[in-house]
Amino acid sequence: NAGVMQNPRHLVRRRGQEARLRCSPMKGHSHVYWYRQLPEEGLKFMVYLQKENIIDESGMPKERFSAEFPKEGPSILRIQQVVRGDSAAYFCASSPTGGDLPQHFGDGTRLSIL
Amino acid sequence: RKEVEQDPGPFNVPEGATVAFNCTYSNSASQSFFWYRQDCRKEPKLLMSVYSSGNEDGRFTAQLNRASQYISLLIRDSKLSDSATYLCVVNSAGSQGNLIFGKGTKLSVKP
Numbered sequence: 001n002a003g004v005m006q007n008p009r010h011l012v013r014r015r016g017q018e019a020r021l022r023c024s025p026m027k028g029h030s031h032v033y034w035y036r037q038l039p040e041e042g043l044k045f046m047v048y049l050q051k052e053n054i055i056d057e058s059g060m061p062k063e064r065f066s067a068e069f070p071k072e073g074p075s076i077l078r079i080q081q082v083v084r085g086d087s088a089a090y091f092c093a094s095s096p097t098g099g100d101l102p103q104h105f106g107d108g109t110r111l112s113i114l
Numbered sequence: 115r116k117e118v119e120q121d122p123g124p125f126n127v128p129e130g131a132t133v134a135f136n137c138t139y140s141n142s143a144s145q146s147f148f149w150y151r152q153d154c155r156k157e158p159k160l161l162m163s164v165y166s167s168g169n170e171d172g173r174f175t176a177q178l179n180r181a182s183q184y185i186s187l188l189i190r191d192s193k194l195s196d197s198a199t200y201l202c203v204v205n206s207a208g209s210q211g212n213l214i215f216g217k218g219t220k221l222s223v224k225p
Contacts, residue, residue, distance in 0.1 A: 033212060042118075042201070042217040043158065056212060091157055098211040100146040105157040 002027050004094050004106035005074075012112045013082050021077040021109045025094030031055075032075045033093045033103055034067060043091060048098070049075055055098070079111075087113045117141065120202050120216040128224055131192045135219045137185040137202030146205035147178055149187050151198040152218065158201055161187075192223045 005024040013019050025032050030051055035043040048056040049069035060067070064082075069075040079086055089110050093103035120137045127133050139147075147164035162169065164176040164185055175188040185202055199218035206212045 031211065035213075035215075043213075043215040045206070045212040045214070048212050059212070089155075093213075095211065100205055100211075102148055102160045102163060103211070103213060104160065108157050110155075 004029075004092055004104055006090075006092050006106035006109050008109060009107060010110050010112070012114060014114050015083060016081050019079040019082050019086070019111055021079075021090050021092075021111070022074040023077070023092030023094075023106060024074040025092075026104055029094035029096050029104075031095045031098050032069050033095075034075075034077050035091045035093065037089045037091065037108075039088070046077070050098075082111075082113050084113050087111055116216075117214045118202055118204050118216040120200075120219045122217060122219060124220040124222050126222045126224060127192055129192055129194060131223075132188065132190045133192060133221065134189075135187045135200055135202075135221075137187075137216055139183050139185070139202075139204045139214075141204070141207045142180075142183060143207035144204045145207065147185050148203040148213075149174075149176055149185075150201040150203055150215075152201055153198050158203075158215075161200070189221075192221075194223050194225060197221055197223045 034046040037043045045059040047067045064080045066078045089108045091108045093105045095101045095103045149161040150158040152158045164178045168177045173190045177186045201218045202216040
């Protein structure tokens, strides 16, 4: 499967724990985007990364959230000290370059906070 | 005004019907436009890009009116499998690629 791979598909955490969401872009894609979809809401942009660089993090909450895309390995979205309001579907998308090209999405990680 | 606005629907249509969705966007500097579809609890899937000259892909036709900041999607000869939520998506002007999504228009095609 050469598509965008996200894992885990489902993640359950208790309040105060950490959540780590992983995304491997499509082969040949070096641009990764993270989006969050709250129940009954549209997708909201969180962060845009290239290898080893954060290009745009204007959609990231100021605290508890961080993202990286190391030289080797998947992109990671990390949420520390999770709260109930973090429950959502988190989608990763990739594109071969930035700018105007369409983005292709992974299956998403559904995060549930108990 | 919301950045990307769509009628949430639902649109309930019989098989074979023609249905049209509309979308408006607020930032006149936006350059790229797309329609995605999203099935329940699934990821968004690119349906088609939208070009100023209008474009067609089988039963689907997309139109863009830059002057009115208006995008449309026409689906002809609706199939049961067309039932989904259709997302109007605009590239954020001035950014390097992040997308702005409408909340979607829900379509239900009935036999």
